[in-house]
Amino acid sequence: xxxxxxxxxxxxxxxxxxxxxxxxxxxxxxxxxxxxxxxxxxxxxxxxxxxxxxxxxxxxxxxxxxxxxxxxxxxxxxxxxxxxxxxxxxxxxxxxxxxxxxxxxxxxxxxxxxxxxxxxxxxxxxxxxxxxxxxxxxxxxxxxxxxxxxxxxxxxxxxxxxxxxxxxxxxxxxxxxxxxxxxxxxxxxxxxxxxxxxxxxxxxxxxxxxxxxxxxxxxxxxxxxxxxxxxxxxxxxxxxxxxxxxxxxxxxxxxxxxxxxxxxxxxxxxxxxxxxxxxxxxxxxxxxxxxxxxxxxxxxxxxxxxxxxxxxxxxxxx
Amino acid sequence: xxxxxxxxxxxxxxxxxxxxxxxxxxxxxxxxxxxxxxxxxxxxxxxxxxxxxxxxxxxxxxxxxxxxxxxxxxxxxxxxxxxxxxxxxxxxxxxxxxxxxxxxxxxxxxxxxxxxxxxxxxxxxxxxxxxxxxxxxxxxxxxxxxxxxxxxxxxxxxxxxxxxxxxxxxxxxxxxxxxxxxxxxxxxxxxxxxxxxxxxxxxxxxxxxxxxxxxxxxxxxxxxxxxxxxxxxxxxxxxxxxxxxxx
Numbered sequence: 308x309x310x311x312x313x314x315x316x317x318x319x320x321x322x323x324x325x326x327x328x329x330x331x332x333x334x335x336x337x338x339x340x341x342x343x344x345x346x347x348x349x350x351x352x353x354x355x356x357x358x359x360x361x362x363x364x365x366x367x368x369x370x371x372x373x374x375x376x377x378x379x380x381x382x383x384x385x386x387x388x389x390x391x392x393x394x395x396x397x398x399x400x401x402x403x404x405x406x407x408x409x410x411x412x413x414x415x416x417x418x419x420x421x422x423x424x425x426x427x428x429x430x431x432x433x434x435x436x437x438x439x440x441x442x443x444x445x446x447x448x449x450x451x452x453x454x455x456x457x458x459x460x461x462x463x464x465x466x467x468x469x470x471x472x473x474x475x476x477x478x479x480x481x482x483x484x485x486x487x488x489x490x491x492x493x494x495x496x497x498x499x500x501x502x503x504x505x506x507x508x509x510x511x512x513x514x515x516x517x518x519x520x521x522x523x524x525x526x527x528x529x530x531x532x533x534x535x536x537x538x539x540x541x542x543x544x545x546x547x548x549x550x551x552x553x554x555x556x557x558x559x560x561x562x563x564x565x566x567x568x569x570x571x572x573x574x575x576x577x578x579x580x581x582x583x584x585x586x587x588x589x590x591x592x593x594x595x596x597x598x599x600x601x602x603x604x605x606x607x608x609x610x611x612x613x614x615x616x617x618x619x620x621x622x623x624x625x
Numbered sequence: 626x627x628x629x630x631x632x633x634x635x636x637x638x639x640x641x642x643x644x645x646x647x648x649x650x651x652x653x654x655x656x657x658x659x660x661x662x663x664x665x666x667x668x669x670x671x672x673x674x675x676x677x678x679x680x681x682x683x684x685x686x687x688x689x690x691x692x693x694x695x696x697x698x699x700x701x702x703x704x705x706x707x708x709x710x711x712x713x714x715x716x717x718x719x720x721x722x723x724x725x726x727x728x729x730x731x732x733x734x735x736x737x738x739x740x741x742x743x744x745x746x747x748x749x750x751x752x753x754x755x756x757x758x759x760x761x762x763x764x765x766x767x768x769x770x771x772x773x774x775x776x777x778x779x780x781x782x783x784x785x786x787x788x789x790x791x792x793x794x795x796x797x798x799x800x801x802x803x804x805x806x807x808x809x810x811x812x813x814x815x816x817x818x819x820x821x822x823x824x825x826x827x828x829x830x831x832x833x834x835x836x837x838x839x840x841x842x843x844x845x846x847x848x849x850x851x852x853x854x855x856x857x858x859x860x861x862x863x864x865x866x867x868x869x870x871x872x
């Protein structure tokens with residue numbers, strides 16, 4: 308994938324922030340190219356939300372400089388605000404207003420929208436986010452997925468060129484998550500820059516042009532999703548045996564595998580598809596070997612963390 | 626700036642329309658109090674004039690205070706819910722959301738007072754105010770409404786939860802009872818009498834009473850305006866500071 312770095316939508320250097328004596332961001336440098344998706348990946352408590360808050364003018368940094376859409380967030384917050392849209396971790400909708408009224412509120416508050424265009428913008432967004440049917444109901448009656456959609460639709464009023472999404476799919480069911488992904492892809496197809504935080508490696512992999520991994524206020528890795536994945540074990544099949552003899556025999560069958568003698572497990576690289584799984588099972592059958600347990604393992608944030616920091620995300624969150 | 630406040634005011638009106646009980650209470654309670662004091666207790670109080678004439682100005686002030694509890698609660702729930710974060714990252718005037726609450730509160734006050742005065746007239750209230758006095762009354766009531774609304778907005782911002790915000794406004798609702806609203810301060814016991822004489826609501830009520838009686842006393846008017854202006858400035862400064870801190 309070609310990363311369009313000719314123009315930067317967001318640049319941050321030496322970003323620092325502490326709350327009391329707790330250091331949350333400890334020297335963050337990052338650059339997001341115009342029209343690209345940048346994903347900040349990290350476990351709970353790593354500083355993702357603080358980063359978004361600083362980049363979007365909600366929180367003042369203690370040190371470092373940030374430029375968003377060419378404006379300094381510290382000295383020209385208003386110009387930054389006029390250029391960005393932010394969807395936080397918790398849906399920022401007015402619960403007592405209906406979906407349509409929420410969108411109309413955003414239209415009314417936007418200085419750049421001409422009065423005559425308001426109705427059309429609201430209707431288009433309701434259609435685009437599949438909210439027409441519930442447009443007349445108060446947002447308090449919406450499901451989690453609908454609320455997120457309304458939230459994002461509100462962010463898009465006025466066509467901001469840079470959008471911050473803080474964990475846009477956390478807590479969503481798989482279907483709503485896919486819908487959200489396709490909405491985000493459409494945005495970028497229209498030239499919008501997206502800064503996205505997530506706890507899911509898969510999400511960063513699916514969407515992002517570049518990924519940065521955040522751990523306790525430090526960026527521990529930055530690159531394309533492929534570069535990142537090269538540093539960790541790919542999708543594999545995990546086989547657990549009952550005896551060391553069986554493990555030995557199986558390890559000879561799969562020369563590319565890695566074994567764990569203590570747990571009596573064997574890790575066989577596989578793409579996770581049915582054909583490759585069948586090949587593994589057939590080969591075990593052929594030699595009359597049976598594994599006690601068989602599982603397909605996809606690399607997740609835990610694997611990335613283990614590979615990059617030597618710690619699990621649970622330890623990192625403490 | 627003004628336009629954004631109007632948009633926020635429209636939002637407040639929609640909230641009220643969805644949940645009308647608060648305004649219903651704010652309008653109904655003073656009327657109920659009027660019935661209670663005039664019919665139940667009125668004969669027991671000796672105030673030198675028809676009791677309805679004495680009590681109505683006090684109840685006007687009570688009507689202003691009564692609407693405030695819900696203002697504190699709704700300001701606070703605005704701050705604790707995510708929608709405020711959206712407003713803060715938008716290119717809009719920062720105080721607009723607060724101004725919206727203040728204007729909605731003052732309009733609710735005026736509605737409640739109109740209902741109260743209407744019912745009082747039916748009960749035999751006989752004001753001798755001139756047109757100019759009525760205008761003066763409207764001005765004092767609006768000034769008081771704005772002052773107390775800013776003060777309450779500050780209380781709402783300072784509270785941690787909507788529930789504690791509602792509680793924080795309770796003293797404002799109680800304060801009129803310890804003033805000359807219901808009975809003259811001179812009839813109260815020592816201690817309470819001095820408190821009632823010097824607390825801010827008494828000169829404000831006496832001003833309203835003077836205006837409705839057609840003979841406002843200049844000293845009361847000046848003290849009342851000074852109190853209102855003081856409370857307004859204090860409330861506004863406190864609210865702005867708390868808003869910035871929470872933002």
